[in-house]
Amino acid sequence: MPVTILSGVTSKFGELWDVSPRNLVKEVALAAADEAGFALDKIEAVFVGNMLSSSLGGQDHLGAFFSEELGLSVPAVKIEAACASGGMAAHLAYLAIKSGQYKNVLVVGVEKMTDHKPEAVAAALMGAGSEGEREAGATFPALYALIARAHMLKYGTTEAAMAEVSVKNHFHASLNSHAQFTNRITRQMVMESPVVASPLKILDCSPITDGAAALILSSKPLKKGIIISASQAATDSLGLAQRLDLTTLKAAVSASNKAYQEAGVKPEDIKVAEVHDCFSIAEIIAMEDLGFFPKGEAASAIEKGKTQLGNNRLVVNTSGGLKAAGHPVGATGVKQLVEVYQQLKGISGKKQVPGADLGLTHNIGGSGATAVIHILKK
Amino acid sequence: MISPVKIWRNQKKIREILNQNGNIVSFTQVFVPPQGFESQAPYVVAIVKLESGRRYTAQLVDYDKKNLRVGQKVVTVLRRTRSAGDEGIIPYGIKFKPLI
Amino acid sequence: MDAGILGYGLYLPYYRIKTAEIAPVWGKLASDIERSLGISQKSVAAMDEDAVTMAYQASLDALLDAGINPGKIEALMVGSESHPYAVNPTSTILGEFLGIGHSYLATDLEFACKAGTTALISLAAMISSGTFSTAMAVGSDCAQAKPHDILEYTAASGAAAFILGTKHKAIADIVAITSYSSDTPDFWRRDGVRFPSHGGRFTGEPAYFSHVENCGRQLFEKSKLTARDFRFAVFHMPNGKFPKEAAKRLGFTEEQTAASLIVKDIGNPYTASSLIGLAAALDQAQQNDLIFLVSYGSGAGSDGLVLRMTKNAGKKRNGANYQERQYRKKYISYLDYLKFRGKI
Numbered sequence: 001m002p003v004t005i006l007s008g009v010t011s012k013f014g015e016l017w018d019v020s021p022r023n024l025v026k027e028v029a030l031a032a033a034d035e036a037g038f039a040l041d042k043i044e045a046v047f048v049g050n051m052l053s054s055s056l057g058g059q060d061h062l063g064a065f066f067s068e069e070l071g072l073s074v075p076a077v078k079i080e081a082a083c084a085s086g087g088m089a090a091h092l093a094y095l096a097i098k099s100g101q102y103k104n105v106l107v108v109g110v111e112k113m114t115d116h117k118p119e120a121v122a123a124a125l126m127g128a129g130s131e132g133e134r135e136a137g138a139t140f141p142a143l144y145a146l147i148a149r150a151h152m153l154k155y156g157t158t159e160a161a162m163a164e165v166s167v168k169n170h171f172h173a174s175l176n177s178h179a180q181f182t183n184r185i186t187r188q189m190v191m192e193s194p195v196v197a198s199p200l201k202i203l204d205c206s207p208i209t210d211g212a213a214a215l216i217l218s219s220k221p222l223k224k225g226i227i228i229s230a231s232q233a234a235t236d237s238l239g240l241a242q243r244l245d246l247t248t249l250k251a252a253v254s255a256s257n258k259a260y261q262e263a264g265v266k267p268e269d270i271k272v273a274e275v276h277d278c279f280s281i282a283e284i285i286a287m288e289d290l291g292f293f294p295k296g297e298a299a300s301a302i303e304k305g306k307t308q309l310g311n312n313r314l315v316v317n318t319s320g321g322l323k324a325a326g327h328p329v330g331a332t333g334v335k336q337l338v339e340v341y342q343q344l345k346g347i348s349g350k351k352q353v354p355g356a357d358l359g360l361t362h363n364i365g366g367s368g369a370t371a372v373i374h375i376l377k378k
Numbered sequence: 379m380i381s382p383v384k385i386w387r388n389q390k391k392i393r394e395i396l397n398q399n400g401n402i403v404s405f406t407q408v409f410v411p412p413q414g415f416e417s418q419a420p421y422v423v424a425i426v427k428l429e430s431g432r433r434y435t436a437q438l439v440d441y442d443k444k445n446l447r448v449g450q451k452v453v454t455v456l457r458r459t460r461s462a463g464d465e466g467i468i469p470y471g472i473k474f475k476p477l478i
Numbered sequence: 479m480d481a482g483i484l485g486y487g488l489y490l491p492y493y494r495i496k497t498a499e500i501a502p503v504w505g506k507l508a509s510d511i512e513r514s515l516g517i518s519q520k521s522v523a524a525m526d527e528d529a530v531t532m533a534y535q536a537s538l539d540a541l542l543d544a545g546i547n548p549g550k551i552e553a554l555m556v557g558s559e560s561h562p563y564a565v566n567p568t569s570t571i572l573g574e575f576l577g578i579g580h581s582y583l584a585t586d587l588e589f590a591c592k593a594g595t596t597a598l599i600s601l602a603a604m605i606s607s608g609t610f611s612t613a614m615a616v617g618s619d620c621a622q623a624k625p626h627d628i629l630e631y632t633a634a635s636g637a638a639a640f641i642l643g644t645k646h647k648a649i650a651d652i653v654a655i656t657s658y659s660s661d662t663p664d665f666w667r668r669d670g671v672r673f674p675s676h677g678g679r680f681t682g683e684p685a686y687f688s689h690v691e692n693c694g695r696q697l698f699e700k701s702k703l704t705a706r707d708f709r710f711a712v713f714h715m716p717n718g719k720f721p722k723e724a725a726k727r728l729g730f731t732e733e734q735t736a737a738s739l740i741v742k743d744i745g746n747p748y749t750a751s752s753l754i755g756l757a758a759a760l761d762q763a764q765q766n767d768l769i770f771l772v773s774y775g776s777g778a779g780s781d782g783l784v785l786r787m788t789k790n791a792g793k794k795r796n797g798a799n800y801q802e803r804q805y806r807k808k809y810i811s812y813l814d815y816l817k818f819r820g821k822i
Contacts, residue, residue: 389574389575392575393574393575393577396575397538417525417817417820417822418525418526418822437526439492439524439526440491440492440524440808442808455531455535456530456531456534456535456575457524457526457527457531458525458526458527458528458531458821458822459526459822460822461822462822467566468528468530468562468563470530470531470571470575473526478806
């Protein structure tokens with residue numbers, strides 16, 4: 001029995017000073033229920049994706065927290081897998097429906113990051129890595145910088161090529177009313193932006209963002225409905241040091257292989273994808289890990305526009321990705337699914353990929369310790 | 379303040395990694411430090427493959443610009459790692475020092 | 479006495495700062511300072527170094543030099559005036575990282591700049607009495623000085639470690655030990671206060687010179703030797719002038735003090751000063767050479783030692799010597815110096 005997506009909604013992403021996590025979740029949950037055509041009381045379980053509520057806000061027990069906010073008393077639980085919390089919440093919701101226990105399930109991803117100063121947020125985000133990495137002061141930009149340098153050494157990837165990822169994603173985001181950044185940027189702007197952790201510069205890095213996204217999943221088949229034809233996950237070592245090859249995320253390769261197999265499709269069949277560009281290098285590596293381009297060739301393909309709106313093979317990160325749409329950590333995985341769902345439904349407006357009928361989402365936790373891959377089919 | 383029990387338990391593991399040679403696998407210079415590391419910025423973080431085959435992530439110390447390269451030979455040394463504040467037990471740990 | 483040095487090691491921080499870098503900040507002429515202090519540069523510890531980390535690196539060196547297993551150490555004493563804790567021993571943190579085990583006597587010593595030599599002579603006596611067969615004495619300091627104070631030019635960092643055992647395997651036998659103590663408030667630091675205070679010129683004749691000269695003469699008497707008998711004379715070096723003057727007064731020539739005058743390279747690393755000076759002398763000493771050492775600690779006191787090199791002197795050493803250790807260094811600016819002083 002396939003799992004159908006009945007609706008998908010995201011909030012505006014950005015620095016939302018006036019808005020609390022309660023407001024965010026209520027907004028997207030109600031909108032999702034509305035789109036699905038029923039009231040929230042039809043929801044039988046709530047899966048919440050979030051990373052930092054405890055370390056930054058002192059609030060655990062988010063399942064109960066939000067089910068109260070939504071006026072429900074159904075089973076509700078927080079799922080945490082660092083930046084893959086949203087994707088993992090969707091994965092578990094998918095399994096819950098597949099188990100036959102629930103018919104309609106709400107998945108919501110939410111993160112409130114701007115209540116705290118950036119240094120504190122950076123420190124909290126390091127909870128996604130290993131203790132040794134925290135002890136070394138290895139922030140997330142530093143970890144992906146270590147990965148970038150390895151990729152540059154092995155494949156000759158350049159900083160200029162990485163910059164093109166950010167340029168493309170800002171272009172896509174300029175067409176997305178919900179994105180944090182809708183300004184276009186140039187390669188030169190990226191190259192001249194301040195260095196955060198060499199060789200990554202500030203415009204190579206996703207921002208600190210508030211936001212929420214919601215999906216309603218159902219066991220009910222719909223004519224011309226969008227179904228989840230694969231939902232797979234994998235893990236790898238928590239810390240970077242233990243990885244034998246820094247130029248690939250083994251968990252992403254493994255999860256995507258399982259996903260292609262589950263869905264009975266090949267990488268070249270995918271028309272639209274939302275991938276985890278927490279840093280520009282991450283999108284390049286994702287292209288290779290997902291089998292879209294051979295190892296070492298994704299960077300130049302991106303430079304040539306082969307993943308940008310307008311090309312008819314594959315369009316990546318129409319939302320603007322994490323870089324330009326913003327990266328409210330726990331919400332991103334759900335937002336990615338909402339984006340692909342809307343693309344397949346044909347309601348993506350200015351950023352619509354014509355004829356998109358098969359899409360993929362790639363959500364990563366930490367420096368690759370968790371990978372969650374979904375394939376959506378029309 | 380970091381738990382003294384955690385520090386005590388972790389320090390037992392450090393001895394096996396001290397005073398070992400290795401080579402830099404990758405490195406980065408961090409200009410934007412997280413909370414707790416502000417006074418140290420900028421600093422270099424490296425992944426090193428030690429003689430024993432084990433890989434480790436730590437800061438690089440006592441380096442000259444020319445030591446910032448993949449393949450640079452280093453040795454593991456004992457240094458203070460995180461801020462102990464005014465009252466806490468001082469955490470000691472591993473850092474890498476370039477060998478000429 | 480039946481005690482000797484089986485091996486030794488030292489540690490110097492990577493960074494140095496020149497007198498010429500500090501003086502202009504305070505509107506002084508570097509040449510004036512260099513002339514009056516006889517110091518042109520000093521070693522600077524990085525912000526993640528302290529007496530423990532430096533003691534560790536020096537001890538590793540010493541264990542390698544002596545060729546003994548850390549588990550053999552039965553007593554460990556660390557002298558410092560910058561122990562990281564007011565209450566919590568440096569010696570056991572060091573012992574744990576070295577893998578000494580648990581069956582050992584550990585204690586921290588404090589007596590300004592002579593705590594390291596006091597550790598040395600105390601352990602020598604304990605070995606001589608048969609209480610322990612192998613022990614290690616360490617002097618380690620990360621000195622701090624108030625900005626603009628004259629000590630800013632001299633207060634440095636470093637560590638030295640000595641493995642002691644019975645004469646049987648020693649490279650140097652300890653022939654005589656002595657000590658001279660009094661209550662002389664020349665240099666002190668109250669608990670909770672960050673920087674030390676001193677009595678200006680009072681630190682000269684009534685303090686350093688009185689104790690070093692008296693201890694020196696005591697040592698000649700005890701060992702029944704005169705200045706002429708020694709190849710090397712090592713003194714505590716608070717600046718470049720005092721040790722030379724003390725040496726002269728005790729009848730030593732410039733040649734005898736040359737090898738140990740480490741103050742010209744690294745300034746005054748407090749408890750490690752005379753100990754690193756001793757290491758530098760040992761690097762060059764040959765069989766039957768005699769070494770004279772008198773340290774000084776404010777408050778005040780001096781320890782004295784006479785060493786005679788054995789047939790094991792000059793045999794291949796596993797550790798690096800002083801000249802090699804002080805070779806690799808980097809000069810820093812006053813700004814970086816201020817930054818480094820904010821310890822992690």
